[in-house]
Amino acid sequence: MCTTYIVLNYVPVPDVVARGIMRALKIYARRERVKLLYKTDHQALLAACRELSKKVTDGKMANGPYYLRTGSDRWIAAFSRPILKLRPTYAYINHDGRVILEMAGGLDHFGVYAYPLDYEKPPHASDELGHKKLLDGL
Secondary structure, three states: OOOOOOOOOOOOHHHHHHHHHHHHHHHHHHHHHHHHHHOOOHHHHHHHHHHHHHHHHOOOOOOEEEEOOOOOHHHHOOOOHHHHHHOOOEEEEOOOOOEEEEEEOOOOOEEEEEOOOOOOOOOOOOOOOOOOOOOOOO
16 A cells, blocks of 8 residues: 655745735835825815814814725815825824824835924924925925
8 A cells, every 4th residue: 555645835824924915015105105106186185284284273173183995974075185195194283283194104104294374393303214205395
């Protein structure tokens, strides 16, 4: 009687799953980065962010984070179309008027900062974080 042994290559499932998730996130981040940098009307985006900033300085909205993908529908109406079209993970409206739109988080953080017209950069702030200027104020 002959016995046959079958040898299977064992790949741990968590490793396969993790690699699949990382690849999907990489593809997603690349697509979102292209949308932000090349397919967005930056003038309209800056105007929308400045309008949002004005709502905070006028007291119509509170400063802080607004989670646009999972957040409450009551705040969605406060955001105009150029912002919603980007589908950021969240928008953070700072007390000094800066609006930060976070497009992706985790291992590949990127997004956009929009500054109000009268914004003056603090003296201790630096530009060493790899920020790229899309246009004045953005």
